[in-house]
Amino acid sequence: MPKQIARSERKIRVLVAKPGLDGHDRGALVLARAFRDAGMEVIYSGLLPSPEQVAQMAVDEDVDVVALSLLNGAHMTAFPKVKRLLEKRGGGDIVVVGGGIIPEEDKPKLMKLGITGLFGPGSSFAEVVQHVRERVSKERWKR
Amino acid sequence: MLRGGRDAYWNRKAREAVERRAKAGSLYDKKAVDDIKKGVKQWHEEVYRGWTEKFPEARQEFQTATGIKVKPIYTPADVADSNYSDQGYPGVFPYSRGVHPTMYRGRPWTMRMFSGYGTPEDTNKRLKLLLEHGETGLSVAFDMPTLYGYDCDHPRAHGEVGRCGVNVSSMKDMQVIFDGIPLEKVSTSMTINAPATVLTCMYAGVAKKQGVPLARLRGTVQADMLKEYIAQKEWVYPPEAHLRLVRDLMVFCTKEMPRWNYISISGYHIREAGSSAAQELAFTLADGFGYVELGIEAGLKVEQFAPRLSFFFNSTMDFFEEIAKFRAARRVWAEVLSEKYGVKDKRSLLMRFHTQTSGASLTWQQPLNNIVRTAIEALAAVLGGTQSLHTNSYDEAWALPTEQAVEVALRTQQIIAEETGVPSVIDPLGGSYYVEWLTEQMEEEAYKYFDRIESAGGLLKAIKTGYLQKEIAENSYRLSKRVEEGKDSVVGVNKYSKPERKPIETLKIDSRAQKSQVKRLASVRGKRNGAKVGTALAKLGRAFEDEDANSIYPMLDAVMQYATLGEIIDVGRKIFGVWTEPMIL
Numbered sequence: 216m217p218k219q220i221a222r223s224e225r226k227i228r229v230l231v232a233k234p235g236l237d238g239h240d241r242g243a244l245v246l247a248r249a250f251r252d253a254g255m256e257v258i259y260s261g262l263l264p265s266p267e268q269v270a271q272m273a274v275d276e277d278v279d280v281v282a283l284s285l286l287n288g289a290h291m292t293a294f295p296k297v298k299r300l301l302e303k304r305g306g307g308d309i310v311v312v313g314g315g316i317i318p319e320e321d322k323p324k325l326m327k328l329g330i331t332g333l334f335g336p337g338s339s340f341a342e343v344v345q346h347v348r349e350r351v352s353k354e355r356w357k358r
Numbered sequence: 359m360l361r362g363g364r365d366a367y368w369n370r371k372a373r374e375a376v377e378r379r380a381k382a383g384s385l386y387d388k389k390a391v392d393d394i395k396k397g398v399k400q401w402h403e404e405v406y407r408g409w410t411e412k413f414p415e416a417r418q419e420f421q422t423a424t425g426i427k428v429k430p431i432y433t434p435a436d437v438a439d440s441n442y443s444d445q446g447y448p449g450v451f452p453y454s455r456g457v458h459p460t461m462y463r464g465r466p467w468t469m470r471m472f473s474g475y476g477t478p479e480d481t482n483k484r485l486k487l488l489l490e491h492g493e494t495g496l497s498v499a500f501d502m503p504t505l506y507g508y509d510c511d512h513p514r515a516h517g518e519v520g521r522c523g524v525n526v527s528s529m530k531d532m533q534v535i536f537d538g539i540p541l542e543k544v545s546t547s548m549t550i551n552a553p554a555t556v557l558t559c560m561y562a563g564v565a566k567k568q569g570v571p572l573a574r575l576r577g578t579v580q581a582d583m584l585k586e587y588i589a590q591k592e593w594v595y596p597p598e599a600h601l602r603l604v605r606d607l608m609v610f611c612t613k614e615m616p617r618w619n620y621i622s623i624s625g626y627h628i629r630e631a632g633s634s635a636a637q638e639l640a641f642t643l644a645d646g647f648g649y650v651e652l653g654i655e656a657g658l659k660v661e662q663f664a665p666r667l668s669f670f671f672n673s674t675m676d677f678f679e680e681i682a683k684f685r686a687a688r689r690v691w692a693e694v695l696s697e698k699y700g701v702k703d704k705r706s707l708l709m710r711f712h713t714q715t716s717g718a719s720l721t722w723q724q725p726l727n728n729i730v731r732t733a734i735e736a737l738a739a740v741l742g743g744t745q746s747l748h749t750n751s752y753d754e755a756w757a758l759p760t761e762q763a764v765e766v767a768l769r770t771q772q773i774i775a776e777e778t779g780v781p782s783v784i785d786p787l788g789g790s791y792y793v794e795w796l797t798e799q800m801e802e803e804a805y806k807y808f809d810r811i812e813s814a815g816g817l818l819k820a821i822k823t824g825y826l827q828k829e830i831a832e833n834s835y836r837l838s839k840r841v842e843e844g845k846d847s848v849v850g851v852n853k854y855s856k857p858e859r860k861p862i863e864t865l866k867i868d869s870r871a872q873k874s875q876v877k878r879l880a881s882v883r884g885k886r887n888g889a890k891v892g893t894a895l896a897k898l899g900r901a902f903e904d905e906d907a908n909s910i911y912p913m914l915d916a917v918m919q920y921a922t923l924g925e926i927i928d929v930g931r932k933i934f935g936v937w938t939e940p941m942i943l
Contacts, residue, residue: 238591292517335722
């Protein structure tokens with residue numbers, strides 16, 4: 216309980232991660248900086264973590280949000296896997312957002328799993344930051 | 359450059375570049391320049407100032423994408439201290455105006471389109487189709503598990519097999535890819551880095567099976583590991599280990615596969631990772647000098663290997679800056695190779711390069727606009743004197759490209775080559791006051807970075823401390839913020855945007871590649887002689903442990919015994935360890 220009170224008042228904590236074999240970290244690094252400038256606490260996974268490592272890191276670091284980025288076409292496997300693992304490891308209330316090269320027809324399937332945002336390259340910081348804030352505040356309000 | 363050591367050369371060159379060398383023999387008569395300086399001042403005071411007071415310019419300050427401030431107009435006064443010998447003539451040192459005497463008047467650039475996905479069978483079919491259409495230059499892209507050295511049945515490969523390139527887990531896959539393709543008749547470019555040694559061995563193995571002598575194999579592997587640490591980040595081992603493998607490959611190929619281009623020194627990924635044009639130029643050239651030093655350390659003569667080094671650059675939207683970058687690149691390379699590394703042979707001084715238009719400049723919003731962006735970038739590459747060109751497809755911010763989009767991209771090059779008249783004159787922008795001035799600016803920025811890298815302890819150290827990666831990340835954030843704040847415009851994104859988004863037709867990739875690849879790998883493992891594989895891998899391990907050994911020979915043996923990519927890479931993982939990047943945030 217005290218953890219949840221603290222959570223609802225503290226700064227948004229976000230884990231930026233690339234859960235796959237993908238070194239294209241430009242977007243992830245830029246967003247990490249943008250989240251930080253927007254007043255969030257940012258943790259970066261570093262490169263090449265597995266979905267298991269990402270989920271564990273999110274739970275260990277007690278983040279509000281996991282922001283996933285992949286540009287290698289593996290999002291339909293890796294994103295849902297992170298989401299499932301979060302639920303398994305007691306991080307079911309952690310918001311999952313994603314981005315990268317996500318074809319339009321994949322989006323509804325990911326959204327159905329609660330993985331939202333799905334921003335493409337060149338999305339505005341303001342839009343991404345706002346989306347994260349809205350999802351976190353909804354999640355906090357649920358409690 | 360590679361290992362540091364405070365070489366005073368770099369500092370002197372940086373100072374000279376700033377001081378514009380000031381050798382004898384200015385391009386213009388001193389009196390004429392003085393008159394022009396007066397004229398410019400007069401124009402500024404009597405015409406320009408009054409005008410801008412009435413009609414203010416669109417911005418307070420104009421700058422290039424790199425952030426170099428630009429004036430409203432350039433005149434001979436801006437290049438008054440240049441020497442014409444720095445520009446020179448096509449095919450003549452320092453090659454600012456082009457590496458060949460006739461450039462595109464003789465032959466247009468090579469239109470090399472890079473592609474690949476799915477199974478080895480898919481790739482074989484496509485390569486054969488290209489050959490039927492008269493292409494002889496094949497280009498193969500690999501999937502992520504292959505690029506990171508994992509077999510298709512490794513847990514980390516799940517969901518990634520065949521996604522953005524073809525999967526190769528053993529030589530058997532390579533045999534399927536090149537089935538029915540006579541390797542002595544084609545040149546094959548393979549975009550592969552960390553496992554480049556293994557893939558080269560597999561290609562050589564296929565040649566052996568076909569009865570083609572290795573000396574007749576033509577092709578390219580990227581194998582530019584320095585830029586992997588700096589930008590693309592597809593590595594397995596720590597930098598020293600990968601550099602040692604590159605060294606082994608250089609020595610092996612010099613002896614056994616003399617027509618194989620074993621390093622394609624790539625600025626493309628450095629730029630895509632968010633660097634500026636100046637950083638792309640500087641870091642790529644620094645990598646190039648690093649490989650030259652690596653070859654020298656291995657006991658090779660620069661003349662033995664420099665003709666096998668080629669470059670790969672990005673072309674993006676700041677038109678003139680890109681052209682200036684290409685021109686400066688040729689000049690700096692030739693100058694440093696001749697001055698610092700004492701190269702005399704002309705072929706070793708030529709910087710030949712491939713260019714790809716910028717993927718990062720494409721937007722998913724209003725995707726057809728990307729056709730226009732690509733055309734402008736392609737034109738800059740041509741005006742910059744590229745030897746070959748890949749144009750991106752307009753739908754690549756959405757997915758891998760459809761056939762139709764690829765066709766438009768190729769047509770873009772054909773239109774430039776055949777309708778614009780641009781190829782008729784060599785380096786047509788040479789002599790433009792602005793372009794020449796900007797070329798010198800690019801050169802100056804590059805030399806300043808070389809000096810900084812040297813002061814930071816050399817290239818290897820600058821990579822291991824994350825210095826270069828941080829420079830890029832900071833520039834990338836600067837660029838994104840400029841767009842966010844409206845200081846830079848991206849049409850359809852922060853200007854002229856429309857709320858509605860029409861989905862476009864994109865390429866769908868099914869997941870059958872993973873199943874069929876895993877099946878084939880199982881059959882390979884079942885059929886091979888396990889004991890022989892074990893012996894070959896043990897021998898490879900001993901070669902890895904002996905810093906002075908050349909590991910390519912035992913690697914080729916292991917590959918021929920159908921040791922898998924993952925098994926071979928794993929031998930190194932145990933001996934060299936793996937690499938974790940320093941935190942870049």
